[in-house]
Amino acid sequence: MSDTYHNWPSYRKTDNRIEAAGYHWDPVLLEWIVNEAVDPNNLRVNLSANAPAAVSVGVASGQVLAANTNRKGCLLVNTSVNYISLSFGAAAVLYSGITINPSGGSFWMDGYSFTTAEIRAIASGATSNLSVQEFE
8 A cells, every 4th residue: 555545544555445443444545535635524526617508409319418528417307398218328218217307407526427439319209408617
């Protein structure tokens, strides 16, 4: 172990994970914490919000957000009266994958659904509005 971790109360490697202060840490997460100089006791990271946008989703698969290696998350809100289905890095298929309900249904990209790939959508009706907020 490098001296990088000297500020932690205790650490040891167990089952390809790091145990620090009583918590188990995935090595990839730990590397991110060290490289980004993040306090391991407070994993909140300040995000920059891109300009909010509204995307008109049609009955054919179309791009909502381009692939973005700087993406840290996004929030998509269906403000239409139609269903909208999402896909990541591939053509969207209606009622498959993640489907957002009409009139306020939303998708929040979190650590379990995170991707930097292109996000595509398809709707059950033409010109369905999708509110988009991306974070970097």
